[in-house]
Amino acid sequence: MILYGSTLSPYVRKVAAYAAEKGIEIELTPVGLGDPNPDFRAASPFRKMPALRDGDYGIADSSAIIHYLEAKHPEPPLIPADPKERGRVVWFDEWADTMLFACGGKMFFNRIVAPRFLGREGDEAIASAAERDELPPLLDYLEGVIPDSGYLVGDRLTLADIAVASPFANFTHAGVAVDEARHPRVASFAKAILARPSFAPHVERETAFLAKQA
Ligand SMILES: N[C@@H](CCC(=O)N[C@@H](CS)C(=O)NCC(=O)O)C(=O)O
Incomplete structure (x- = not known):
């Protein structure tokens, strides 16, 4: 795949x-923004990443x-069968x-993508307004829904945790830190999920790549 x-x-x-959490082997094939690779384009009609190819x-x-x-690899389940849990998992995936x-x-595009990959200046005013005005209420919401277990749904790892934690790596790349005093649960949630072996090697490789580019 x-x-x-x-x-x-x-x-x-x-x-x-x-x-990685499911134990499904996938081969990661790098493509850039709007990449002309025909196999990528066939799987992603609007050239957005990610796209998957599994045989035909x-x-x-x-x-x-x-x-x-x-659906193809039901075990271990990361999308629960229970209707209420499933609804919550889909909500968090969509919310993230x-x-x-x-x-x-807005922060990642203007601070990283535009200057590093598109060869043009990002709009720092947009990035800092998003960081100042839009992000705190989102993190306030998240702070209030992380249970003591540290897992968003059903006190075990689900797609909800994976989907919500993933953008926090982009926040770090864009120089945005979670305020541990205001959002202690968010800070430890993001740290714990991104430290899992399913995430950590990717985040480390990205960090090294961006550092080399700077
Ligand atoms: N809802 C899509 C979003 C995909 C998406 O927007 N990917 C961005 C990269 S973060 C992209 O490929 N952008 C290129 C473009 O819009 O041309 C998903 O979950 O895969």
Whole structure:
């Protein structure tokens, strides 16, 4: 199975970590933004990463890929069968992809992607406004829903934890630190999930790559 993309994308990192937690072997094939690679384009009609190729089957979008993989490899379940738990897991996955990274993307795009990969200056005013005004209420929400177990749903690892933790690596890359005094649960949640063997090697490689580029 081939996963197209760069784990600098929170969506690609989410799928790579999910696959590692499930014990599913995937080959990560790097593609850049808008990459012309025909196999990538066939799987991702709008050239967004990630995309997956499994034999003659291609599918794009991190959540679609994960639902495909979960149906194909049900054990160990990372999307619960229980209706209420499943609803919460889908909520957190969606919240992370849209609300959390809609905000985080403004910092990551303007501070990392634009200057390092597109050869143009990012708009720091957009990045700092997002960090100052948009991020704190999102983290306030998250702080209030992390249970004592440290897992968002059902007191065990699910897709919810993987999806919500992934953008925190982008926050770190973009120089955004979680305020441990205001958001202690968020800080320890993100640290614990990103330290898992499914995430850590990716985040370390990304950090080294960005440091070398700077
Ligand atoms: N909802 C999609 C989002 C994918 C996405 O927006 N990926 C970005 C990278 S973080 C991308 O490929 N952008 C390129 C573009 O928009 O042309 C998912 O979950 O996979």
